[in-house]
Amino acid sequence: MTAASSPATASKGGKTPKRGGAPKGAFNARQLWTSLPDALRKLSPRVLWHNPVMFIVEVGAALTTVLAIAQPFLGHQVSGGTSTSVAFTWWIAIWLWFTVLFATLAEAVAEGRGKAQAASLRTTRTTTSADRVVDYADDDPGALHAATTRIASADLTLGDVVVITAGDLIPGDGDIIWGVASVDESAITGESAPVVRESGGDRSAVTGGTRVLSDRIVVRITSKPGETFVDRMIRLVEGAARQKTPNEIALNILLAGLTIIFVVVILALGPVAGYADAAPTVPVLVALLVCLIPTTIGALLSAIGIAGMDRLVQRNVLAMSGRAVEAAGDVNTLLLDKTGTITYGNRQASEFLPLPGVGDDALVNAAALASLSDPTPEGSSVVALAKTLGHSPSSSVASESVPFTAQTRMSGIDLSDGTQIRKGAASAVSAWAGSEGAIDSAVASELDRIVQRISQSGGTPLAVATREPNGGARILGVIHLKDVVKTGLAERFADLRRMGIRTVMVTGDNPLTAKAIADEAGVDDVLAEATPEDKLALIRREQEGGKLVAMTGDGTNDAPALAQADVGVAMNTGTSAAKEAGNMVDLDSDPTKLIDIVAIGKQLLITRGALTTFSIANDVAKYFAIIPAMFVGVFPGLQALNIMQLHSPSSAILSAVIFNAIIIVILIPLALRGVRYRPSSASQLLGRNLLLYGLGGIIAPFIGIKLIDLLVALIPGF
Amino acid sequence: MSPTFRGTARQYWVAVRAMVVLTVVLGIAYPLAMTGIGQLTMPVRASGSLIQEHGTTVGSSLIGQSFTDAKGVPLAQWFQSRPSAAGDGYDANASSASNLGPNNPALTKAIDARKAQIEKLDGADASSIPPDAVTASGSGLDPHISPEYALLQVPAVAEARGLAASKVETLVKSMIQGRDLGYLGEPTVNVLRLNLALSELDPGGDSGRK
């Protein structure tokens, strides 16, 4: 929760309440232009100081500029036996400034994409007023009689209780403690359909800035002013709350190490070359230094990080810390709730199994009738299945529906002719039928057999019985209700397996049922009859073995497990306890998205690694451009190293500097988009990326520098 | 005293004692034992593979020698060793290479001078002079020359001693040692051994032109 604890730097109070579409999709040249003012602001040494690589470039650029100005007064400048012109020094200075500018531009563009989103989020924070309950008392949970005062929403503090009625904006994050309401959350989720929020249970959380559409609710505020969910979200998308992630820190250390080495190399070069009267001038040394230190990755590193978070935001996932995004790439084990993630979450009728002596039609008809007034998805699926079999019972017959209760564990219908039809758990239905008359033992054992078989296959057996008006009750058969596994999941799990990630399905079902669904979905393991404690224990066990665990959750009882997991994705529909405990929130409340989150985490790391490799590999060509150019005036033999056949020493050095600057701009889209990632094994990924960014990184600059040199050669004086 | 300091002080006391024990074992017992065993089992080699001639030690078969007069002028009756940078030449107590670089003009000059000298002494054509004849070895004590250089010297030595060139050539050829195990290193001729054999063949010629 690093974002929550960092100081709020984003400006308060939105001004332009308009919901701009978040910039999705590709990067375009316009973004460069619009980000330019920000990029220029970032040139300030006080800002750039945090990026040592680019800071060094800026110092070099400033130094070269001073020397360019001074050069006419210093007399003839000879570098390594080759005389250098004032124009040359100016060109170098200009392109060094471009190098820094391109780096700040990359960051500005990356941040710019978040800014539009932030602007639209700010509109939700427009200060509203709130009706605060004075002396909220438990004996008046609806605050129907309590007095309220009208205060500005910004003045609300933790623990305040407010009353919100239809049409009002919710003034702050909180939990509904009384009432039920439909809420328009489109401001943060972008989803226009209203959602139902009610007190108690897992859908009690409301978010500040969303609007109550109907009814009246009482809400206890759970966030401090300025630290609401929306505040955090704004800071995240703006990148203001961005903290360096562990891998980014490690990479920065490596880059600093390489930078130091090259600084030492350059510092040593002066006296060492002086022995042969081949000492290069300062601008030439600066040019070499800038070309050698890892400027490409140094310039793009923060843009990559911002863009990675942005990719999550575009998928409507808010990561509370970059650390969590990185951890997502490292996940070894995914805990997936069965319901809603692996299956559609509602069981559906898949077949009718009549008992001996009962006709198919009788069973189907009875089942359909019994389900006619059953509003649950299971009920309607029975009717739907019956329809496909050619039965469309009408409810025109006067009838009375019998709803499901926890006591009877059955539902059904009482027809006007006195016939009663019941469907429900086999034991309950048997008891109901048995209480009115003995059941044939053969029928009982057959029923048992069918029920067993369905259970073992992971389905839910629903027995159907009728009782004629004359009192004879009999069991007709069984409806097979089945959890339907979402399509395409098996392939995704296979992808995950290839990535080395184990999937564990978590369900409250019995082990048999669980196993059957697990097999169908293709998950690796199953945690059946899981209690929240079991879930927590499983996470701890996995972590003991050094594994990183990701899970989704929405209930308050998921909170400990969400907090324990390395990546805990809370559903936006969940309780605020769950949202607090997790380190990501999925605004779409789609548990399947966990898989996307893992891919985004990996892509972020791959992009960093690939561009670092590319950056370092580039140095080889730059050396072949600059080193011979630096000393060829004194040691003509070094011309043998000028394998690119560059025009002149001056053009060679300038071309390398220009390439070094331009490659940053060229790679901005890649940094923002991320390196292409396809789920595959580490070996395949490494092979592909090494070839592309390692070998490519060696070859590309040879071509690039040569092409630039052909152009530079046209400049008079080179 | 802080615990860290005490710990560090203790480490140093352990280090001193360990150093003393190891010095006794490795610095005294080990080399003396090896010397004892070496002298007992392989006395000739352990002592330097010295060569006795008529009861006196004339050198080591492993250490090259100069066959020049006191001024360094080659004695024509002997086969010549390679140029040497050890002391004044083949000073076995001052082993050394010339350490002249591959582009050092002084080395080029020295090589040209040596070539000229060999051309004069042996009447050889400059292009047939093998590199070992004009370069100093790494130790300055190289006991060997290449068979090419030995053969190149045959006419001059034979002439100096008044021997038939073919006889000397046969001697040289018998002294050529092939590569170790047939493929390691280069074929060599041990100059001291060759000259001793020469001396045995023609004892009268040792002191110079007859």
Added chain:
Amino acid sequence: MEFWLFLAQLATVALLLAICHRPLGDYLAITFTSRRDLRVERGIYRIIGVDSKSEQSWQVYLRSVLAFSIVGVLIVYLLQRLQAWLPYSLGLPAVPQGLSFNTAISFVTNTNWQSYSPEATVGYTVQMAALTVQNFVSAAVGLAVAIALVRGFAAHRSGTIGNFWVDLMRGTLRVLLPLSVIFTLVLIAGGVIENLNAVHAVHTIAGATQNIPGGPVASQEAIKLIGNNGGGFFNANSAHPFENPTAWTNLVEVFLMLLVPFSLPRAFGRIVGDRRQGYAILAAMAVIFVVSLSLMTWAESAGGGAATQAAGGAMEGKEQRFGILGTTLFGTTSTLTSTGAVNAAHDSLTPLGGMMAMLNMMTGEVAPGGIGAGLYGILVMAVVAVFLAGLMVGRTPEYLRKHIGAREVKLASLYFLTTPTLILAGTALSFGVPGVVQSVEKTTIFNPGQHGFSEILYAFTSAGNNNGSAFGGISANTPWMNAALGCVMFLARFVPIVFVIALAGSLAAQEKSPVTTGTLPTHRPMFVGLLVGTILIITALTYFPVLALGPLAEGLH
């Protein structure tokens, strides 16, 4: 013909190592993981006051390494200063202060750089009690540090990395001493001398006198090579016929230099419980070795340089019995390990051949590297390679089931920063500090032109990698060179050791993470290629400019 001889010679070395690395590697692994002490070891632990069963944290382990080494420096320094009063000193006086300082550090750091000519400087007592002892124990220290790092990889949430005193004694008594005893006898059989005779004059058949030296050479020669020390008993080092009499002893000496370094990967694989990891490291070492050897052999056979051309072949500074092939094999081996012994004058190698010797050291001596130091050096490079590659497979990088996080990268970066910084700073200061530069240019440098610059660069490269070989023409026995090289040797040895042991501690404390198909495999050819590439690129990028001013400026036309 030359090509087949080259191959046959290389194949012989490869075959010998292929036969020996398994038993020796396994033996090393057992030696350093066994709980049992030998009786003689128990006696020694009692004398020196060490509980062999107590394990040390990395901080204590490090303090022990430093304490032992500093005491070593003091003792070697004192023995040299007291030489005039010691027996068997051949009448030699005390070694001067600056030189004693330099030599003491040189031998304790396993560098064995010699600013002096041994025949004229040190008697038998200093040779044996000071230098031979350090030949053993400096090697054992390297071995111990490498083993400590390997333990770090193998450990699971451990606060300790072993006991330095136990590692030191076992390395010395169970590994180095037995090997040295065996190979001393082999070398004597080849003609290496082993006696206590003083220099004695003989009368040559040409009527002159020649001084024939003596000394306990074979016993020092064996450990000089096995322990990758390289300090010669004689000035000419392994070019001296009494140190290296024949072409086959030359091969034996090459084999000895490579024996332990090429066996350590096997021991490493065994200790971390995955032999394939050891073989991947071994493969990376072998690839670099073969490529480097081929390049140096090519350069010497091609015979660059005006003087070389004049002579008709690159035989200046080479012994006839070794020829070019025996020289480049020895030279490559010596500079790719931290040995620094030479069987030819490296100063007289062709420009590009000499560059290969420098480049070999500049790789950080990891192929296979010095005893212990090579293994820990290449493991640190593996950590760097894994970090880059690990990111490219989309996971927090792991090596041998340990996370490579900020702390590990920091230590690895500091490790690979230290040596180049010392080398480049030393070289630059030699040409940059007023007063020093005159002494360097007038006294120290021997050869004219850029070759002279290469001599200084070589000296600091050698000191900075604890190699000890030299472009031997330089006069290093000056106040600046003795002090600068002494400091570089000391810092280049122990600063990296600090980082390695800290890394060992950091790794040991970690839990082991599970291996999945998402984990970067570090035992496949691709990783070997990546590791080799990382080493070569980092080396090339660091040293290309100075090499361009030295051997490349001299050698390219």
